[in-house]
Amino acid sequence: MTKPVKQIHLAAHFPGVNNTTVWSDPRSGSHIDFSSFEHFARTAERAKFDFLFLAEGLRLREQNGQIYDLDVVGRPDTFTVLAALAAVTDRLGLAGTISSTFNEPYEVARQFATLDHLSAGRAAWNVVTSWDAFTGENFRRGGYLAVSDRYARARAFLAATLGLLDSWQDGDLADGPGAGVFLNRTEAGRFARTDRFFDIWGQFNVPRSPQGRPVIFQAGDSDEGREFAAEAADAIFTRHGTKEAGQAFYADVKRRLPAYGRAPDQLLILPAATFILAGTDAEAQELSREVRRQQVSGQTAIRFAEQLWNRDLSGYDPDGPLPDVDPDVSQETIAPGRASVRAYTDPMATAAQWRARAEAEKLSLRELIIEVTSRPSFTGSPATIAATLNDWVQSDVSDGFILVPHITPGGLDEFAGTVVPLLQERGVFRTEYEGSTLREHLGLAPLPSPDRPVTAPR
Amino acid sequence: MSRELTSQMPGSPAALHLAVALDGAGWHPAAWRAAGIEPRALFTAGYWAGLVQQAERGLLDFVTFEDGLGLQSDRYNAPDPRADRVRGRLDAVLIAARVAPVTRHIGLVPTAVVTHTEPFHLSKAIATLDYVSQGRAGVRLQVTARAHEAAHFGRRTLPVFRYSQRGDPEIARLLAGLMDEAADYAEVLRRLWDSWEDDAEIRDAATGRFVDRDKLHYIDFAGEHFRVKGPSITPRPPQGQPVIAALAHSAAPYQLVARAADVGFVTPHDAAEAAAIVAEIRGDQEAAGRAGQTLHVFGDLVVFLAETAAAARERKARLDELAGEEYRSDALVFTGTPQELAGLLQDWQAAGLSGFRLRPGVIKADLAAITANLVPLLQERGVFRASYQDGTLRTRLGLPRPASRYAKA
Numbered sequence: 088m089t090k091p092v093k094q095i096h097l098a099a100h101f102p103g104v105n106n107t108t109v110w111s112d113p114r115s116g117s118h119i120d121f122s123s124f125e126h127f128a129r130t131a132e133r134a135k136f137d138f139l140f141l142a143e144g145l146r147l148r149e150q151n152g153q154i155y156d157l158d159v160v161g162r163p164d165t166f167t168v169l170a171a172l173a174a175v176t177d178r179l180g181l182a183g184t185i186s187s188t189f190n191e192p193y194e195v196a197r198q199f200a201t202l203d204h205l206s207a208g209r210a211a212w213n214v215v216t217s218w219d220a221f222t223g224e225n226f227r228r229g230g231y232l233a234v235s236d237r238y239a240r241a242r243a244f245l246a247a248t249l250g251l252l253d254s255w256q257d258g259d260l261a262d263g264p265g266a267g268v269f270l271n272r273t274e275a276g277r278f279a280r281t282d283r284f285f286d287i288w289g290q291f292n293v294p295r296s297p298q299g300r301p302v303i304f305q306a307g308d309s310d311e312g313r314e315f316a317a318e319a320a321d322a323i324f325t326r327h328g329t330k331e332a333g334q335a336f337y338a339d340v341k342r343r344l345p346a347y348g349r350a351p352d353q354l355l356i357l358p359a360a361t362f363i364l365a366g367t368d369a370e371a372q373e374l375s376r377e378v379r380r381q382q383v384s385g386q387t388a389i390r391f392a393e394q395l396w397n398r399d400l401s402g403y404d405p406d407g408p409l410p411d412v413d414p415d416v417s418q419e420t421i422a423p424g425r426a427s428v429r430a431y432t433d434p435m436a437t438a439a440q441w442r443a444r445a446e447a448e449k450l451s452l453r454e455l456i457i458e459v460t461s462r463p464s465f466t467g468s469p470a471t472i473a474a475t476l477n478d479w480v481q482s483d484v485s486d487g488f489i490l491v492p493h494i495t496p497g498g499l500d501e502f503a504g505t506v507v508p509l510l511q512e513r514g515v516f517r518t519e520y521e522g523s524t525l526r527e528h529l530g531l532a533p534l535p536s537p538d539r540p541v542t543a544p545r
Numbered sequence: 546m547s548r549e550l551t552s553q554m555p556g557s558p559a560a561l562h563l564a565v566a567l568d569g570a571g572w573h574p575a576a577w578r579a580a581g582i583e584p585r586a587l588f589t590a591g592y593w594a595g596l597v598q599q600a601e602r603g604l605l606d607f608v609t610f611e612d613g614l615g616l617q618s619d620r621y622n623a624p625d626p627r628a629d630r631v632r633g634r635l636d637a638v639l640i641a642a643r644v645a646p647v648t649r650h651i652g653l654v655p656t657a658v659v660t661h662t663e664p665f666h667l668s669k670a671i672a673t674l675d676y677v678s679q680g681r682a683g684v685r686l687q688v689t690a691r692a693h694e695a696a697h698f699g700r701r702t703l704p705v706f707r708y709s710q711r712g713d714p715e716i717a718r719l720l721a722g723l724m725d726e727a728a729d730y731a732e733v734l735r736r737l738w739d740s741w742e743d744d745a746e747i748r749d750a751a752t753g754r755f756v757d758r759d760k761l762h763y764i765d766f767a768g769e770h771f772r773v774k775g776p777s778i779t780p781r782p783p784q785g786q787p788v789i790a791a792l793a794h795s796a797a798p799y800q801l802v803a804r805a806a807d808v809g810f811v812t813p814h815d816a817a818e819a820a821a822i823v824a825e826i827r828g829d830q831e832a833a834g835r836a837g838q839t840l841h842v843f844g845d846l847v848v849f850l851a852e853t854a855a856a857a858r859e860r861k862a863r864l865d866e867l868a869g870e871e872y873r874s875d876a877l878v879f880t881g882t883p884q885e886l887a888g889l890l891q892d893w894q895a896a897g898l899s900g901f902r903l904r905p906g907v908i909k910a911d912l913a914a915i916t917a918n919l920v921p922l923l924q925e926r927g928v929f930r931a932s933y934q935d936g937t938l939r940t941r942l943g944l945p946r947p948a949s950r951y952a953k954a
Contacts, residue, residue: 091638110748110755111748111750118778119676119779120676121646121676121677121679123572125646145665145778146774146776146778147761147776147778153758153934154756154758154761156754156755156756157754157755157756158755159748159757160755160761160847161741161745161746161753161756161778161779162678162778162779163669163672163673164666164670164672164673164779166636166637166638166639166642166670167639167642167669167670167673167674167677168673168676170638170640170642171642171643171645171646171673171677173590174590174594174643174645174646174647175646179946189663190663190666190702191661191698193614193698194614194661194662195695197636198636198639200635201553201635201636201639201640202639204588204589204590204633204635205589205639205640205643206590207589207590223772224772224773224774225663225665225773225775225863226663226665226771226773227700227770227771228700229665229772255633260582260585260588260633261583262583263583263584264577264578264580264581264582264583264584267578267867268628268629268631269577269628269629269630269631270584270627270628270632271628273626273627273628274626274903275632275633276633277615285699286699287696287697287698287699288695288696289615289693289694290615290624290631290693291617291697292613292614292615292616292617292632292634293633293634293635293636294584294585294588294633295586296588308594311701338768384753386753389754400904426728432816443848506664512728514732517909538616
């Protein structure tokens, strides 16, 4: 029996504040003017992408006690720019990253319900946690959450927010003004929730939105993250790795779903993916080398190395060898606010790997950093990239990709113009939107209305 | 004053500013029924875009959007279980952002509650509204003393009290504290809007620096209610300082207006009261060290308009009947013709108000009357613009664009 051909899901990530963006390229545009976001969103929608995606950070990054100035700095407020993008798009999903650490469920629930109403059902929420004490300095109670509690609060926050969104039923608003009844149920919005993290009750003040809830994303690589996603998310936003690592991750996550009564296609695996596209494969390889050197300057290489070594390395030559000292694991990170730093679970081991590779391949510090941090996910001609994307989806490495260009806002234009048509020709990517909500684009089953009891565990 | 009048002769009357307050289907509780509004319509983008575009065709300075952290209620300080009133609201900042790309000139001033929310979040939201609207953003700051709204957040408890208890010492202290918190909140907003200097983004390829970190500033605000480090994650807004507004009925909020706002909305019931309120605010303004700055004081009025005074009274009476009670407001309730309203506005302007925020009794009918009838009358009298000029909301209100307070001279 032949396996049915999977449809590919594609999304467009307007990059945030890391070194993916080559801001020195003359084609690089503003990362704050609305015209950039509008350009990017319209490109994605013309190419029939499932959604646009925004990351978020609630404090400017610092390193060695100074604001980090080598990458793009500055971004718009997530909810506000997505609401504006709802005005210049018609079908494109609007996915934003919103922290579960420095927000409150009542407000976030209002904002997502509103975004979903104002976009006629296209909102999505990437649920993340924030660095505590560092980010907390921008918020009322400062740092308040033990590191070990971050996930627990995130789960509680998500449950509380969804509870608020479910407090209104589809039939609560009356149909028309005739009988003078606005609300069919005056108890609409009533809620109460008490757990370790929240003690809230009252009445929620936004009626049920077209999707009912935003589509839920979770970025989870750890075991706890994968389990959280299997239980509660609609899509898992992962970092990109090798094909084999991707297949293992995919199989592992999908295997966790039956325990929650969920079918495999109800949790989409969507890795972030960078790409270098050129007329031929050879040109793309050359362009890739160029772009990676632009993304990792000598200064950037030193700063990246500092994030592993956790000490000031400004005295080292990026064109020289790796530092001969060991990483400093004894103290707080010198680069707070940076998610990638949390990924170095064993800095000593990583440093040893880097040294071994640099010696084997005769790499300078900068060259090594380029190798370990910036290899694009897909490199090649349109035909090569299209074939690879399709192969990965058909062989269950992923269900699609969240594409991140290195030039913004125009960096998606060529991809949309040359790669997407090839996927459409193969019959593995839509030529028109069929549905109007993001849930429909992603093939997610409609949510049961809260007034109908859920018969199976969700 | 506005320089937008195309023919401002010496000795001609000074121009006035006009804003409209948007809330549900209108300020009268039966507005939604009289206008035949389907409940679901109030939660669509099309409804709000249509209203703001209509206001823009009327050349109004700006619109405000009401909001709150709980369901609307007829009771002062408690929820009420009515089924026949508009219940439910979309987040006002997001409504403003949604209509920004489909409008070009009109100012967008959402209401934001400051009592349970984070100034860091609101500051970047309004800065972003300023970006997506190319310099037309403002915000109306509002406090909430409602115990049941505090319970939505669970971060603090407030006592339940009746309107008649507002003067009790404990309650007065509570309300004063909320006003102080609002003043601190406004200060944090302003500092965060200044935390990026205008030219912080340098894209200097030679040194590899995207920003000049010397032009990014910690605001290091430390107050009784919160501490905020900064800088903002969002660059300096196009206007530098988006417009801050506040509604005030008494001494404490007058002081908030005087300390922190660019526009105060006040609720006199006649010209003499208008003059007295303006005098009090100007006194507070001087005490706050802002004597040289432009601070607008607008009169809020609820308006029910019709071609004849009798027709207007009849409209209102019918609405009151539908609602089951006579409509009352903190603001003067004006029922009459656009001509009569124009006369009243000019009288109150002479008493010291620089503009007005009109609350349409029924948005459909009264916004139409404002834009199609009142505005032309005011234009004929030479006191209202004949067209929009290019510029931001600040320029329209005669407010200069300040440099960041952190920029070295």
